[in-house]
Amino acid sequence: MEVLASTTVLHVIESYGAGTASAAAQYVRATPELTHHLVRRLRDDDDFAEDGESELFASVAEIAPGVGRAIRSIRRRVLDLQPDVVHAHSSFGGAFARLAVSRRGRQIVYTPHCFSMERTDLRPAVLRAYGLAERLLALNTDAFAGCSEREVELARALAPRRRHVWVPNLSEIGAADVGHHPAPVFDLVAAGRLTAQRDPEWFRAVVTRVRDQRGPVSAAWVGGGDPDQVERLRRDAITVTGWLPRSTALATVTAATVYVHTALWDGAPMTVMEAQRLGRPIAARFSPALATAPAPYVASGAAQLAAVVIAALESPEAARTNADAWASHFAGHTLERQRAALLEAYGRAG
Secondary structure, three states: OOOOOOOEEEEEEEEOOOHHHHHHHHHHHHOOOOEEEEEEEOOOOOOOOOOOOOOOOOOOEEOOOOOHHHHHHHHHEEEEOOOOOEEEEEEHHHHHHHHOOOOOOEEEEEEEOOOOOHHHOHHHHHHHHHHHHHHHHHHHHHHEOOOOOOHHHHHHHHOOEEEEEEEEOOOOOOOOHOOOOOOOOOOOEEEEOOOOOOOHHHHHHHHHHHHHOOOOOOEEEOEEOHHHHHHHHHOOEEOOOOOOOOHHHHHHHOOHHHHHOOOOOOOOOOOHHHHHHHHEEEEEOHHHHOOOOOOOHEOOOOOHHHHHHHHHOOOOOHHHHHHHHHHHHOOOOOOOHHHHHHHOOOOOOO
């Protein structure tokens, strides 16, 4: 299947920021011959710090607040641009886009960035409702572009008659992305939006256990979100940076000794890939998304995860072994593979 250079892609992102913004920007970099537009919504609790990402897109428009207005604003943007592909990102962006426009005359591609049915903070009845919604919306979907192989398998079970493509998440970070400005140095860092998904309480528990065993260590959460979560972290002497420009955030992770990932559920965590790309040893909480990650550095309990952190803090050799294991794990996440997968997902357009 061939994708013409004249193909126009409209990305629909309801929750623009953090990993989804990074993933979409990388999709644009991987297929520069295509024309990419963006329609997005910034969450009320976000203070997303622009760092040039919008300049990658031929145009950027905002999704109106409210479900009905959001759907109408996406429909108007599609009518104005007449894109060959509508690439919907995440659960709400995926729902709004597929309710707004029909597959007829264009391709609709959907990347869940973690299906809503994967959440562990909702009642079973709610999760079943999300699953039913995904099955119904799949009727107006041409291709599922899963960000992990597991996400592709989940999509195949939901909608076996659609096309399914693994588009590996990828972090292509260079010196220009990190910047040259000095960054504060922390022993431990975590990153992302402060929500139930990221479970910052678990990060607090890990930091506390490390301090109990090693004495004072510095810790920071790179990002922002729920004000109550911000206050609780700061009460335990954990710095919360707030939303930073991407280059500043990456510089802060680069300067840290260990990266800690505590999410309860994920699609394919961009922050872990970024930390690996920056050469950081990583201590990660187990979730189904990390089922095939390097087992010695993934733990189901805060005490075990603290032990991974302490080993990396105390031994440069252990830190190198850790970083090498994660680099091997992500070795297949290449620009060539991502580009080929995107072109396959978009393949019947143009």
